[in-house]
Amino acid sequence: MKDSAPELWSQSAPRDGGVHARIIAWGREHALLLRESFEHVTRNLVASLLAWTLIGIALSLPLGLYLIQTGLQLITGPWSTSPGVTLYLQAGIADERLTALHALLEEDVRIESAIHVPPDAALNQFSDLIGLESLVEDLTSNPLPDAFDLVPVTSLPASDMERLIEELASIEEVRDVVSEGLWLNRVLALSELVKRLSLILAALFGVGALLITASSVRLVIESRLAELQVMSLVGATPRFMRRPFIYFGIMYGLGGGFIATMLISVGILMLREPALEFLGSYGVEVPAPGFDAPLVMLILVAAALIGAVGAQGACRRRLKSLEM
């Protein structure tokens, strides 16, 4: 043993540099923590996998619903305006009655526009549609009644839409009401429902994922209490002591986010075929809902954030109760 204390600091010890050196020291510190947390996670692989899976499941549920909802929006997207309703009247209605009816329809706040389609125009449309002009020309009289093409206001909820159709059907002169896409309205309503549901679930399961990371991090903290006590006694700031655990939280979150994307990918693979078939039966061509790179990034970032916040919470609670 050498007898010299002052030598300890005077002996050509490198100076502690300026801001630059501090930044490098800071970067090194974080790189070290990142490596350590990674090592910790891989050393306790089973426990980590468990946490990842739990977090992954918690994240994949709202995520799946979100994707279903975007899928529904893709279906309903092409109909930017709400689907029309056609009102077929009885044959031989008097002109003044038609005008009155037209006025009545236009006054209704639920109806955006009402266009009168006279039988001749309808017949022309019809012959254009089926391409049998000769057949139509052979008709001695026009079999078609007067009709109104209605466009309901876009914001009309599905339930009001159904009520409107019922009301229209009950008008004396109306023989038939044909709604082009009542089902579409239902899909729209369903899409809204799924959207809100996924928001609620995202909140609930997000909190769940938060609690899972918090408790996982809490376990790590417990296993290191002695170390933390020593660190505190040599002057470590609470922030310094929290740092490694924040990294653990981020690791747990990222792992969970990764598992969630895997689960979702498998889910999409399994559900895609039947979903397309089902939609095909409605004559709808739909691109598969996008599970693209930006979304995956977003999931991972959100998961890491949840992990960091959960860890932060666990640290604040546990470290505060430590008697230092």
Add this chain to the structure above:
Amino acid sequence: MYSTLATLWTRCLQATNEMFGLGVQLTEVTKMFAGRSRGALQGVSHSFEPGTITFVTGHSGAGKTTLLRLIMNQFPPTYGQVIVGDVNLATLNARQLPRFRQQLGVVFQEHHLLSARTVLDNVMLPLRVSGRSRALMESRALNALAIMGLDDKGDVFPEQLSTGEQQRVGIARALVNRPRLLLADEPTGNLDPEMSKSVMRLFREFREIGTTVIVASHDLALIEAFGAPFIELREGELVGHTRS
């Protein structure tokens, strides 16, 4: 040897301001632990002057460790006040406490080494918490280890060391950040007499650069051999002190 030390000493004194060492003032300090009718410390008043070395002695359970823990603000006194430097420890908030502790060097009775980290990492810890550069940390820590005769032990883990070696690592860690106040709790408890004397000489050199040194020890022979001032505790009460 002594002439070089003397020049180093004057250099260091010039480099540091005159108030480098932190004085400690205990006023009527009583520390009660839960479930005990008698305080671990009972109305202890004493002033440790800046830049001096003082031993705290007494039988096992006399309150030596408790005294040091109060000074590092591990817990507050039940009654009385502790002033370190010009800071009344009762006024330290959570943000100020780490800064306060970064000025101390502490040798713990139970070593308190981090078992998952290498000896070098352990010694660097006080520098790491204050965000020093890697080069500075390593050079200082290696120096401190060399001074403690542990040049070749930097890469091993504490469990692979003898108890005495662990104690020396603990001492190296306490020295590494050039403390203004050095608290050493039985620093020679596991060391042979020769090593003990070396450690004591080392502590005296600290005093020479202005550090205030407080050493808890029940090794009366060692204290007397050094002729350093000491205070004696008995069942938590201050029963005597010498001045030199």
